[in-house]
Amino acid sequence: MRCFIGIDLGSTTTKAVVMDENTQLLGRGITNSRSNYDTAAAVSKQEALIDTRLTLFRRGLSAVPEVSGKVDSILADLERNFRHVQFLEQLDDLEQTCVRNVKGPRYVGKETGVNTALAEVFKQLRQSSHALFQPGARRKSDFFRDLAGSDFMQFGEPVARDAGLPFDLLVNVYDKSIIEVENRPPAGDMEGKFLRALEKASGSGDIDSASVVKPVKDALAIPLEETYVVGTGYGRVRLPFPKEHIRSEILCHGLGAHMMYPDTRTVLDIGGQDTKGIQVDPQGIVENFQMNDRCAAGCGRYLGYIADEMNMGLHELGPLAMKSNKTVRINSTCTVFAGAELRDRLALGEKREDILAGLHRSIILRAMSILSRAGGVKDQFTFTGGVAKNEAAVRELRKLIKENYGDVTININPDSIYTGALGGATFAVRAVVN
Amino acid sequence: MSEAIKEKSMLLQKDMISRNYEAITSKHETGRKVASTFVPGNLNELLMCFDIVNNLPEINAIQNGMRKVSGNYILEAEKHGHSEDVCTYVKADIGMMGKGNIAPNGKPFPNPDVLLLSYTGCYTFMKWFELLREQYKCPTLMLHVPYEGDGHSTKNMRDYIVKQLKEVVIPGLEQVSGVKFDIDRLRQYLKNSAKAEDGLVWCLEQGKIKPSPIDAYFGGVYYIGPMFTAFRGTPESIVYYEELMKEVQARIDNKLGPVTPDGTPFNDQKYRLVVEGPPNWTNFREFWKMFYDEGAVVVASSYTKVGGMYDLGFRHDPDHPLETLADYCLGCYTNRNLPTRVDILAKYVEEYEADGLLINSIKSCNSFSAGQLMIMKEVEKRTGKPGAFIESDLVDPRYFSAANIKNRLESYFQMIEQKRRGTGKAA
Numbered sequence A: 001m002r003c004f005i006g007i008d009l010g011s012t013t014t015k016a017v018v019m020d021e022n023t024q025l026l027g028r029g030i031t032n033s034r035s036n037y038d039t040a041a042a043v044s045k046q047e048a049l050i051d052t053r054l055t056l057f058r059r060g061l062s063a064v065p066e067v068s069g070k071v072d073s074i075l076a077d078l079e080r081n082f083r084h085v086q087f088l089e090q091l092d093d094l095e096q097t098c099v100r101n102v103k104g105p106r107y108v109g110k111e112t113g114v115n116t117a118l119a120e121v122f123k124q125l126r127q128s129s130h131a132l133f134q135p136g137a138r139r140k141s142d143f144f145r146d147l148a149g150s151d152f153m154q155f156g157e158p159v160a161r162d163a164g165l166p167f168d169l170l171v172n173v174y175d176k177s178i179i180e181v182e183n184r185p186p187a188g189d190m191e192g193k194f195l196r197a198l199e200k201a202s203g204s205g206d207i208d209s210a211s212v213v214k215p216v217k218d219a220l221a222i223p224l225e226e227t228y229v230v231g232t233g234y235g236r237v238r239l240p241f242p243k244e245h246i247r248s249e250i251l252c253h254g255l256g257a258h259m260m261y262p263d264t265r266t267v268l269d270i271g272g273q274d275t276k277g278i279q280v281d282p283q284g285i286v287e288n289f290q291m292n293d294r295c296a297a298g299c300g301r302y303l304g305y306i307a308d309e310m311n312m313g314l315h316e317l318g319p320l321a322m323k324s325n326k327t328v329r330i331n332s333t334c335t336v337f338a339g340a341e342l343r344d345r346l347a348l349g350e351k352r353e354d355i356l357a358g359l360h361r362s363i364i365l366r367a368m369s370i371l372s373r374a375g376g377v378k379d380q381f382t383f384t385g386g387v388a389k390n391e392a393a394v395r396e397l398r399k400l401i402k403e404n405y406g407d408v409t410i411n412i413n414p415d416s417i418y419t420g421a422l423g424g425a426t427f428a429v430r431a432v433v434n
Numbered sequence B: 001m002s003e004a005i006k007e008k009s010m011l012l013q014k015d016m017i018s019r020n021y022e023a024i025t026s027k028h029e030t031g032r033k034v035a036s037t038f039v040p041g042n043l044n045e046l047l048m049c050f051d052i053v054n055n056l057p058e059i060n061a062i063q064n065g066m067r068k069v070s071g072n073y074i075l076e077a078e079k080h081g082h083s084e085d086v087c088t089y090v091k092a093d094i095g096m097m098g099k100g101n102i103a104p105n106g107k108p109f110p111n112p113d114v115l116l117l118s119y120t121g122c123y124t125f126m127k128w129f130e131l132l133r134e135q136y137k138c139p140t141l142m143l144h145v146p147y148e149g150d151g152h153s154t155k156n157m158r159d160y161i162v163k164q165l166k167e168v169v170i171p172g173l174e175q176v177s178g179v180k181f182d183i184d185r186l187r188q189y190l191k192n193s194a195k196a197e198d199g200l201v202w203c204l205e206q207g208k209i210k211p212s213p214i215d216a217y218f219g220g221v222y223y224i225g226p227m228f229t230a231f232r233g234t235p236e237s238i239v240y241y242e243e244l245m246k247e248v249q250a251r252i253d254n255k256l257g258p259v260t261p262d263g264t265p266f267n268d269q270k271y272r273l274v275v276e277g278p279p280n281w282t283n284f285r286e287f288w289k290m291f292y293d294e295g296a297v298v299v300a301s302s303y304t305k306v307g308g309m310y311d312l313g314f315r316h317d318p319d320h321p322l323e324t325l326a327d328y329c330l331g332c333y334t335n336r337n338l339p340t341r342v343d344i345l346a347k348y349v350e351e352y353e354a355d356g357l358l359i360n361s362i363k364s365c366n367s368f369s370a371g372q373l374m375i376m377k378e379v380e381k382r383t384g385k386p387g388a389f390i391e392s393d394l395v396d397p398r399y400f401s402a403a404n405i406k407n408r409l410e411s412y413f414q415m416i417e418q419k420r421r422g423t424g425k426a427a
Helices: A037-061 A071-100 A111-132 A144-163 A167-183 A190-203 A209-221 A249-260 A300-309 A314-322 A338-347 A352-373 A391-405 A416-433 B008-025 B044-048 B057-066 B070-079 B088-098 B124-136 B155-177 B183-208 B235-253 B284-292 B321-331 B338-351 B372-383 B402-421
Strands: A002-009 A013-019 A025-032 A225-232 A266-270 A275-280 A286-291 A381-384 B034-036 B053-055 B114-119 B140-144 B271-276 B296-301 B356-362 B387-392
Touching (some): A002 A037, A002 A249, A002 A416, A025 A037, A025 A416, A037 A071, A037 A209, A071 A167, A071 A190, A111 A144, A111 A167, A144 A167, A190 A209, A249 A266, A249 A416, A266 A352, A275 A352, A286 A352, A286 B387, A286 B402, A300 A314, A300 A352, A314 A352, A314 A391, A338 A352, B008 B053, B044 B053, B044 B155, B044 B183, B057 B070, B070 B088, B088 B124, B114 B124, B114 B155, B124 B140, B140 B155, B155 B321, B183 B235, B183 B321, B271 B338, B271 B372, B271 B402, B284 B296, B284 B402, B296 B338, B338 B356, B338 B372, B356 B402, B372 B387, B387 B402
Parallel strands (some): A002 A225, A266 A381, B034 B114, B114 B140, B271 B296, B271 B356, B356 B387
Antiparallel strands (some): A002 A013, A013 A025, A266 A275, A275 A286
């Protein structure tokens, strides 16, 4: 089948969306941008294609009366097993890379000891991975780096101690190897992995093979043809495709917001390093836009610095700010001065939640200024980007929109992180189909 | 980057500029007097009547921007207490003094003998010359040009300027130079000016042709060079514009676009723009490339009018020498009010069949950047063509964010494309 793909290479994460020719969403994928846009684009695309396969399985299984009502759990089992197969494959790659990296003056005379220790650590990693991919298991992250890394440290230390080796020898070889593995293009053979996952799931009794295998195999047999790919986002020039396949993220965000909410006329996107106010017409075509200049004051990255300064997680900021019932006035949204401003307020005895509420308000005030420069807020208004997930920012935004523009429908989609990629995929369809 | 490819007219101009810097820096040997003055309201013909060499601090700042030395000069000025928000032409000039005041020819700038301040709309000029007066302790002649706040000039305004010329400027220049004013000499220079002005206007108007044989912004800064600086009224400037006209005509004959710094004619013109605001000088070539790489040619600009709006019909008139200088100063783009700027830009969008108006708003230019968003929205409304807004600076390299500007420009061009193809189609 023909697949139309949009890839949004952001400064923090890279997103991909796959669509069919009727602009029906088939799959989505996300990965960290890891300063290597080529790999990030390939990985996010593969993730979106994996998600597409799952959509096709769902379509196939929905026609099988025997599995009626069980499709969700079947798909969850299949994906869980698929992820496990994929994890084990990456683990093999990591082990081989580690073994290759046991060299240099620090390892002279210790090669055998280190290799033996590595073999033991990876054996334990493989064993523990079964628990990681058990039904109902909670994983701390979906990224291989995070999962393999924390277990490697946990198992590595006692193994090194028992072998009489300094632990940092293992850490060193791991650090070097994980970067190589992460920057390698993703391994192919997605269909083969799904088949292995299917066998595994059937073998373990997770899946009733008789009624499931055929529709899944049929869905796997559908070739996914990459008909047209459109790239957007800050890293778009690094994408290995011709110039006509590259679209500005402003246009992609405008069209993506239109696809999510067709009555959207104004879009606000607060991303990692920029804030954009966009006006779109009833077809999702951009009519006007304004964005911040070279300074990233008041963007997502600013909240990142604040979180670091307060020794908190980024996602904890919003909830803490929600506890405030008094707003501290913060004048500067300058990222560079963020720490100074914060410490100044703390020194004055202000409460953390009140300061945070003030910070969120100042970010939104800045966004309001960009919106007014772009021609104001029209009904409907769609808010996208990472900051749209922050409840304190959203609360301030709602308040200020009401004060300044009255009753306006405000759309915030939980999947708004994919807005740019969605717009890109829509452009891809339009480029071929229209 | 490789050496920029230059046309014959550009080489002629380069030679003229070099000779002027030589004339300035050799004043102690030649005994000639030097005046510092500004581009808008530049009274070059009058200065020539007193054998005074014309030194333009803005042009020095531009030269230093393009030679990538302005950044250090600005830091030097900031060290002396000039804030980050001050006009960077001023800071580049003040910083250059702090670093030995070396001219682009490598020789030290001598102190000017007189500061001639034609005030034409930019209030920073006054503050700038206060600083220079403090530094050089030389006479300052102020020509106050009334602002066209109502959108037009009056006889009173003209008389007021002529009176100042007669009572303050001319006697002052006589005193500084020791040369008696000769109005017939002024008439001759003004005749030369009018001839060269015809040439400039002809060239700028060729932007109406498709494909445009000129770039009226990036190329335009070269076309206006002699007219706006120390050469208006000289026979060399007539020769320059004759040469420039020949080059433009040759491109028209061969259906070629303007020559880019890479040396190739820019023929694949997809977007025709009108631009408001000066270019960025520190990254001039990089900035220009962002346009021609995407197929955008500038067909008209307001920046090429800051030293005189000849395209609206004004010519220096040898029959009314002092009155014509007054009219010239009154009509500079910087001396026009916001509604007039809107009228002019909307007219350009229509007459040059442009796809829209792009504004390059200058961060450190408080007097000229004010109101530009309103201008953009008004022009959009009147012409129905989309506008766009980018921000950079004159000569402060810290204010040029290539990724941000490129992002906005590409979005704008794709937006034009999308609108052109109509709704429901891919851009």
